[in-house]
Amino acid sequence: MRALRHIPALGLAALVLAGCASTSEMEGYVGRSIAEPILDHGSPAEVFQLSDGRRAYQWEITTEGFRPAPRPTIGVGIGIGRGGWGGGWGGGITTLNQSYVPYSKTCRYTLLADQRGKDWIVSSFRKPAQGCA
16 A cells, blocks of 8 residues: 555656657747757657658657546445335445556657758747656
8 A cells, every 4th residue: 555655756757758848848949959859859760851851850758657547346245224124134335446557658849941051040840749747
């Protein structure tokens, strides 16, 4: 039971990490050198030369954590009450407990850049798949 105390903290850490590459953050790189997102997020997973002369830089960012998952627990109780078997003893008890299940989600973030001199300047970005920050 002691280990369960750390689960809310892990969930909070996962939420903080999920914000590391939000869509609004990626949008903030438009007009800036591609070096800035590389310094912030590391080397991109893929770099593509597009037919129109632009480059696409892609980062895959995985968030992991725990999310709450309610689960019913059925137990047996003994007591006096109405109903049941003959209106006397016995009865069932159902409660709802909270457990945590692990999750993992990988999101792909893409920045498009134009060459200006020796540098590449971010001209736009593509929104990641639905469900990604």
